[in-house]
Amino acid sequence: MSTSPEIVADAAMAAAEPCFVAPELIDASGGAPRLVAGKCKACGALSFPRAPVCAACLAQEIGVAHLASEGVLYSFATVHQAPRNWIVPYHLGYVDLTDGIRVLAHIDGEPKINGRVRLGVGRVGTSAEGTPLMSYVFTPVSGASA
Amino acid sequence: MSTSPEIVADAAMAAAEPCFVAPELIDASGGAPRLVAGKCKACGALSFPRAPVCAACLAQEIGVAHLASEGVLYSFATVHQAPRNWIVPYHLGYVDLTDGIRVLAHIDGEPKINGRVRLGVGRVGTSAEGTPLMSYVFTPVSGASA
Amino acid sequence: MSKVYVIGTGMIAFGKYPDRTLADIGWPSLREALLEAKVKPDSLDAIYCGTALGGMLAGQRVAKVLGLSGMPIINVENACSSSSSAMAQAFNAISSGRFDTVAIVGVEKLTKFGGGTLPLEAEDWENRQGMVMPALYAMRANRYMHEYGLTAKQLAEVSVKSHDHGALNPLAQIRKRVTLEEVMGARPVAGPFTLWHCCPTGDGSAAVILASEKIARQVKPDAVRIAASEVTSGKYTNGYRDMTTAELTVRGSHEAYEMAGIGPDDVDVAEIHDAFTIAELMYYEAFGWAKPGEAYGLLSSGATSLGGKIPVNPSGGLLSRGHPVGATGMAQAVEIVRQLEGRAGKHQVEGAKVGVTHATGGGVAGFDHGACSIHIFTT
Amino acid sequence: MSKVYVIGTGMIAFGKYPDRTLADIGWPSLREALLEAKVKPDSLDAIYCGTALGGMLAGQRVAKVLGLSGMPIINVENACSSSSSAMAQAFNAISSGRFDTVAIVGVEKLTKFGGGTLPLEAEDWENRQGMVMPALYAMRANRYMHEYGLTAKQLAEVSVKSHDHGALNPLAQIRKRVTLEEVMGARPVAGPFTLWHCCPTGDGSAAVILASEKIARQVKPDAVRIAASEVTSGKYTNGYRDMTTAELTVRGSHEAYEMAGIGPDDVDVAEIHDAFTIAELMYYEAFGWAKPGEAYGLLSSGATSLGGKIPVNPSGGLLSRGHPVGATGMAQAVEIVRQLEGRAGKHQVEGAKVGVTHATGGGVAGFDHGACSIHIFTT
Ligand SMILES: [Zn+2]
């Protein structure tokens, strides 16, 4: 299969810009980044990532909702051995958001179980083409404990 | 993972030489090529490719045997669409050897059902590195029909 | 031994969905089947998922989207017979009395391989000599044509019939008719096959809900029954083999007829594994609907077309409905159940009471095929 | 409902066999099990194959080397529970009366991925955020340590115990003891785990032959019986979850105990899914051998070591025997059957009459694990 010159040019331009690992999870349009979830219009159940169908009631109209941007670190792991692209070591943690959803995230800073964390955006890796890979991350709120 | 310079040099040298698709199936040491089969030392059953255990009696001592080099073309197909590396179109056929074994092979020449064919060696493709890929092939014996 | 009934069916239109995940290809058919069966999701005793190339825990990934979890979920792989083999496991589990209500979903995403031929098992020595699936079937075709005098033009008529049917099926991947000239003039794939002799690759999913007699009596007293559920594998030989007859399907269909207590003449409608045109003809003979060498006569008589005595592949079959490998068995089951319930729409076979599904495949050197699964459904 | 017995076992030494095909990794254990069972190959009613990453028709490819073909061959995938889930299907088919003699083979070739971490399902959103299996277990460990005050040194003792056992097992992938200092000083993988907290990747196969009561009475009257056969899947949530307890195994073990009519105290020996050190401790609690938070006490008492009250993983477990994913369930079954038959050699548990196998795994976002299969064997 041949690649057209236009597409190559597009890819090269894109490579100069940092790129999000899963852009559909983040909405930064309003200034501060928010996590994008789904909310069932029939029963109100939250889904993250936003699901195409409600796991609670099987309805198919799912609106967009933002998750809470603060939470508590349930646990974490410090990853030393990972697939290429990730910058090792990195801290990975489960964040229990105040709205009841648990989210896996990179933790940017010293993780502390039960410590409060806040949503941000940070670099988490490097693509095969050398592009910085970005994602949502959670940062410990200094001195705070839930 | 890095590749050592020595290994790169080896690969480049190898690339200059034609290479057999499945060298373990062919013995060309005695001049004319022969197909290498297994023969069970306990029950005499033939296996092709040479098996590590006998499918007829489960014995594990399997000697080396040569298959017959002549046979009859049972059927064939002319392949126009194939994975890279193969030179399309090519004729592929099932050859019923005189010793009772059926072998899949490239047919080098105009295939004719029930026509007699004889073992040889020929080029069947090109490797990703540009090396000619060789294999055993069967050639129709002109004018002959079984 | 409980009898086994089908109380729900679901299927998406087969096609190419490169931008959907496997899970998102799979859940809509499972959801439809659940809603049709009117069973609460948490009343499912187990889920069986058939997929050939869907990756690890495909069933779990599909089910979780619908909030289905915590029950046994079993993923079954058997090449083209993956989801029909999965259904056979569910059948065993219900007939043994262990489970009452079980979902089976077949799901596949072939577009993830980027088009072209599917990845072949490199460990197979025939594949390393250039074997591809069209060539295997083409060798059968050439030998059959040689022995019985079948012509390329006659063979092409299978494709015309298939597309006539598929054009009537809104769930088919290819929903248009083709002429004999178009079939014969298309791009060659593996002589004697052109493109229209070969099933397309694509994505799809289909699902059914099975129930024990106890449950079926409550929720759907007129449910279609599965009278035979059969899986078998090809017989290995490295010697000569008659490729004009489908050894595996001959054996499997005999076993299935015996289990159901019926014979070839009792079948009203069938969905069989027409991966390539020659396959449909060979399977007419394997199922006993035509004598050896006489399959074309059956086709040309119109008996296997809609309106005929035994319409075969009213859905369009693999050639037109499509063949997302692991989903095919369940697509056949959905089609036959809807036929027997009289709700197949424009491709309805009037008054069908007994239907057969048949999925077979998997190229492994020395075998007719790796696996074959046959089910017989009755009203 | 027929009772189900084990009449043959086979297993190869787990290790790295990059130059062997999957079929050549698989057939020796199946051959050994067949010879041990003294059944003729053509008397097998079916073959079930468990593999997670072995590719299409793995069972057919393994079986054909031994001339086994023409019977139903079903390939089952359930991540780490693949071959134990396959055995559960065979159990159902025998107990329903459909089959009398069935082989199950588990086979995997992980060296084909060239070492390093195994390929992860890219469709899973957690994997796309950098999740790897060691991290999932490490998060369990860190939370458990936080809640119960378990120390890294105490956690490391699990690995020492495992390798003490594995050093006695000629079929183990790692056949040497390690010291506490070696475990703690090894290369970090995912804090708090060093290399010796994690099971190695490798290749392997194991097989058993199951038989109905009718057949077992003829060929092996003293055969070990399978008293419980259980598969289940994790319960999905996108909310909070207590990661210090193994939800899936707690539920599965209760169901298995109930099916077998026994309780935790009746178990004499167990092979459980110690993919990482913390897993072994959490599963002591899930199986009811220790109260929540007290697993380390059980370990340090010596109760779960050879010579103790309930030796766990006498084979060395996943940590030492190795974990070729799809083969693990059958390796556990082979170990337990040989233990109950008193022929486990240097790692024999004296007088064991009741044994448990437990394979669970598959990382899917929102689940404890994707699948869990538990079997209980009795003399
Ligand atoms: Zn809802």
Ligand SMILES: [Zn+2]
């Ligand atoms: Zn022999």
